[in-house]
Amino acid sequence: MSFLRLLWQIPVAFFAVSLLSLFIHEYATARPSVRTKDIPYVKADAPDFDAERHVLDVYAPKQKAERPFPVVVFIHGGNWDSGSKNLYSFIGRRLAKQKMVAVIINYRLSPAVLVPGMADDCVRAVLWTSQNIAEFGGDPNRIFVMGHSAGGGLAALIATDDRLFQTFGLTQNPIKGAILDDPAGLNMFDYLQKMEYPNDEQYLVPFGKDSTVWRAMSAHYQVTSASPPMLIYAGSRTYPSIASSTQKFHERLRELGVKHDYKVLPGKKHVGMVTQLYWQNNLIYRELRTFVGAKS
Template identity: 75%
Template sequence: MSFLRLLWQIPAALLVLAMLISLINEYAIARPSERIKDIPYVNAQSPDFDVERHLLDVYAPKLKTAQPFPVVVFIHGGNWDSGSKNLYSFIGRRLAKQGVVAVLINYRLSPAVRVPAMADDCARAVLWTTQHIGEFGGDPNRIFVMGHSAGGGLAALVATDHQLAAKWQLPEQVIKGAILDDAAGLDMYDYLQKMEFPGDEQYLIPYSHDSAVWRAMSALYQVTADSPPILLYNGSRTYPGILRSTQKFHERLLALGVKHEFKVLQGRKHVGMVAQLYWQNNLIYQDLLKLVGAGKPE
């Protein structure tokens, strides 16, 4: 009986040990940074202010330096109808630990709004960042955008769409670069015309039935020769539509002479492309730190 009891206790003990190790690891990562939560980036008096979605978190290195830190605005994914900045605190912590001020944002979602309003929200968050990030040790002259999945498509728009920047009076060329992690929506104009895969009709909710909107909200058609440097990543086992649109985006960047890198990570699926950012020494972080010019504050 005692032997059976011991066998039953071993998995529980291992689980507790694994949880303890995870907590210690998270403490070690969180300790060098501070998180300021739920800052409104839209004026509360604005008629479209959303008390839950117009919020952002700032993750800043605790160690202060004479020079301000580069800034990365991270835009979460979620199929344009779900997701939250709160799911990605590990990205904020790891960036801050490596000498970057991270801004993780929420934005309004479908079906309450469509993609043009989401792009507006992302631009407004960047505008807030230009105006306030200095208060948190960030450099307003070194702002980069980053996103995964739907957030990658939105980050690409913020980085390339001159009309969007002009609409929200963003300073000229304020975005110094973009990091697109398995980005979705880079060419929704082509994707929604073809409707090749089961369930594709769902995307007409956030994108509408208007093909002009599909094109306007696709970064492939907004990128220009003066667009900032871009890091592009795909998982080799991600969705076919994402692989195809990213390849087309890569070819468009080549044709325009836009400085960029394109890497396909073997064996990675779509969710794995963001889950891997849990590990600080991930390839994407390595490339990102070079792009933004960060130095570890530790």
């Protein structure tokens, strides 16, 4: 009987050790960085201020540097109707550990707002970053955007459509480059016209029924020869719509002569494309460090 009891305890002990190891790893990862949580990037007296969604977290390296650190603003995914910056603290910590200042943002979601409102929020978060990031050791002249899934589509959009910044009084787009991780929504104009996949009608909620909005919110049609450089990654086992739109976006960038690198990562599904960022030495981080000019 005692032997059986011991066998039953082995999985419990293994689980406890695994949790302890994970905690130790997270603590070791967090130690080199300082996290400042829930900073409003929209003024509280703004008519559309959302106390939960108009906030961001900053992760900064603890060590001082002779030169300010490059800055990466990360935009989460979630089908345009879900998601939170709080799920991506591991990205903030790993970027900070690799001598970058990370800004992980929330933005308003559907059905409360349509995608144009989300794009405005992302622009306002970048605007806040350009005005305040020096206080955290970041370089306001080296701001890059990064996103996964819907966040990747938003990152591509605000990196390529300078008019979004002009709405908020900026004559020049401060984004110096974009890192797109299995981005969704690069060409919703084409996607919503075709409606090729089951339940595609759900995207009429965040994008609305006006086809001019679909086109305006599609980075595929906003990119120009003057657009900033990009790193683009897609999983070989991602959704067919993402695989197709990412490939076509790559071809569009190539036609326009926009500097970029496009890779399809073998065996990766859509979710796996972001969960791999838990490990700091994966391919995306290695290439990202060079791309933003982070010192090793």
